Amino acid sequence: MLKYAVLGFLSYHPMSGYDIESWMQASTGNFWHAKLSQIYTTLKSMEAEGLVTSQIAPQEGRPDRRVYTITEAGRADLQMWISTPLVEHEVKKDSLLLKLFFGLPAGKNALLTQLRLQLDLHRQKKLEYEQNTPQEMVRFLSDQPELVNHAQLWELTRQFGVMYEAMYLQWLEEAIRFIEQQN
Amino acid sequence: MLKYAVLGFLSYHPMSGYDIESWMQASTGNFWHAKLSQIYTTLKSMEAEGLVTSQIAPQEGRPDRRVYTITEAGRADLQMWISTPLVEHEVKKDSLLLKLFFGLPAGKNALLTQLRLQLDLHRQKKLEYEQNTPQEMVRFLSDQPELVNHAQLWELTRQFGVMYEAMYLQWLEEAIRFIEQQN
DNA sequence: TCGCTCATGTAATGGGTTACATGATTCA
């Protein structure tokens, strides 16, 4: 639920919808993201719910910003959500696996082409996640030094990204090897 | 896109919406699933598109079945989709990671409780995926022996499930160990 | 001059869940 990601970022510091989107890309992009259009409509409905308030911040030479601030009700809602345990297993949809599952009629070569393309994609993502730490983290922390205590948890989620991509790569390599050996 | 999963199953054999849901649970459930209500509405719109046709199969003592058959247009659509390579990286949303990311104010113990609960959940899923092969596969194949050629690809997707859960467990164990060591 | 970044928003559409409605059979 995007609402809680938004509340999470606003719990750090007041910011605009545009800011939230860039923070997301650089931090939770790995496991949570949203388009600007959705962020804007979500913020609007959150304001109606009383979870956030907004003020216009005029700017020269560029569009005015609408800066959102979390309310006490917003903080309470966020804390409640965070401390409610997840008891269900989340299924992650994967189109590649679906294509592979039904991929017999496509033939060996078509499947191998697609799997090798995925290999590139996931190698790249793994690199991104690995190189993420120094630059992005430091940028955030130098802006808001009081967030330094959060950094260890952020790091755990970044590590998940690296491990996920490593696993995906290993599986792709095994799958390619297996299909290559077929008649 | 559920449409293609549905076309995939119907490319094996004509079947009802109810059947599709149970096949899904037992085979692609790992990386693709849907509720009955969505399957029924999807089938209806696919029939309007000319991708499938349906006939009522009367039954005694239980509700009549609506059995769907894939059309030539449906097969063509499925093949086109399968052979179109995926060029984007799919982000998989994960609520647990989101909670952890913003979880500092919740405190060490609340986080550990949730992570340990996840450990149980993922251990269970890993076992399910590991034990999946013999029973379910054989059941399907004894019904439709001509599907035996698909079994190797199915097996690759099942292995993905096992590897994913093993990775998740490893990450959970590391995260728990790390948080335990914090003040 | 072309494309990128900054900046906000609405409208239309698609994808997915929850709730509602019905009803016989089978098994514990």
Add this chain to the structure above:
DNA sequence: TGAATCATGTAACCCATTACATGAGCGA
């Protein structure tokens, strides 16, 4: 007697993407 399985469907709602609309400043 109560729950699970079989079996289909609609309606309301939520979540998310794509497309549309606007427009200044900046760097290659």
